[in-house]
Amino acid sequence: MADGAERDGLVQGWFRVVELAPGVTCIEEPLHDERVKSYLIAGQERAVLLDTGMGVGDLKALVHSLTDLPVTVVQSHAHFDHIGGAHQFAGECDILIHPAQAEALRRGVTPDRIRRGFSPEHLSGPLPAGKTVDDVTIPGVEPTGFLTGGQTLDLGGRTLEVIEAPGHCEGLLALLDRDAGLLWSTDAVYAGPLYAQMPDSDLDAYRRTLDALAALAPSLRAIYPAHGPTPIEPALLAPMRDAIVAVAQGRQPDGSDNGIDRHEFDGFAVLVRSAMR
Numbered sequence: 001m002a003d004g005a006e007r008d009g010l011v012q013g014w015f016r017v018v019e020l021a022p023g024v025t026c027i028e029e030p031l032h033d034e035r036v037k038s039y040l041i042a043g044q045e046r047a048v049l050l051d052t053g054m055g056v057g058d059l060k061a062l063v064h065s066l067t068d069l070p071v072t073v074v075q076s077h078a079h080f081d082h083i084g085g086a087h088q089f090a091g092e093c094d095i096l097i098h099p100a101q102a103e104a105l106r107r108g109v110t111p112d113r114i115r116r117g118f119s120p121e122h123l124s125g126p127l128p129a130g131k132t133v134d135d136v137t138i139p140g141v142e143p144t145g146f147l148t149g150g151q152t153l154d155l156g157g158r159t160l161e162v163i164e165a166p167g168h169c170e171g172l173l174a175l176l177d178r179d180a181g182l183l184w185s186t187d188a189v190y191a192g193p194l195y196a197q198m199p200d201s202d203l204d205a206y207r208r209t210l211d212a213l214a215a216l217a218p219s220l221r222a223i224y225p226a227h228g229p230t231p232i233e234p235a236l237l238a239p240m241r242d243a244i245v246a247v248a249q250g251r252q253p254d255g256s257d258n259g260i261d262r263h264e265f266d267g268f269a270v271l272v273r274s275a276m277r
């Protein structure tokens with residue numbers, strides 16, 4: 001269970017809100033071991049909410065307490081810890097996602113998957129007062145539109161480019177503010193164990209994604225990932241690309257458990273299915 005310090009300063013007893021740069025607010029869920037991060041990215045006229053977390057708490061009320069701007073929801077992908085609050089915005093905001101992830105967003109998340117996701121070993125503190133895992137529901141949501149690589153979102157004084165970053169899953173989206181040198185890397189890049197072992201992961205696509213992101217590194221000032229510490233250094237991209245290449249070329253894993261190989265590197269790890277070897 002969380003000590004007092006960890007619970008201090010949480011909004012609704014669940015979210016930690018940190019403004020990392022002007023117009024860049026991280027909404028973290030620190031009591032769950034995924035420590036998933038959604039981001040509110042504001043321009044002068046609009047804001048983008050990148051991902052909607054785990055479905056605990058009133059994310060919509062939190063977002064409206066942080067900005068008066070009209071909000072567009074961008075779902076990086078439809079894994080359960082990223083779409084939890086999407087239904088709260090349905091009918092009010094545009095909800096955009098890559099076409100390859102749309103069906104999973106429409107399906108929502110089953111109570112059984114939610115229960116497994118919130119089992120006690122994943123939690124370092126209680127759900128908000130009066131809530132149990134049975135109160136967490138992630139109903140399906142109909143996207144209002146689609147995003148693919150190369151599209152842009154004009155927020156007024158800030159333009160976000162949509163980058164397709166498949167590998168972790170098909171149709172994963174990242175966002176780039178090229179003028180400011182900021183990359184929201186979602187589940188493609190973070191300083192922790194990279195999940196390339198998911199049923200829909202593709203190591204070759206992951207390598208191509210990291211090739212493209214590593215080429216951006218010299219122009220980046222900061223990377224804001226969906227898990228682990230934030231921000232992280234753009235200098236992490238080249239070694240991460242090299243690591244994926246080594247794994248794809250048959251590097252011996254440092255450990256193997258339950259059909260999942262773990263490859264350890266300096267500051268991160270790569271998980272792949274042993275059957276990929």
Ligand SMILES: [Zn+2]
Pocket residue numbers: 077079168169187
């Ligand atoms: Zn994911």
Ligand SMILES: [Zn+2]
Pocket residue numbers: 036079081082187226227
């Ligand atoms: Zn994730």
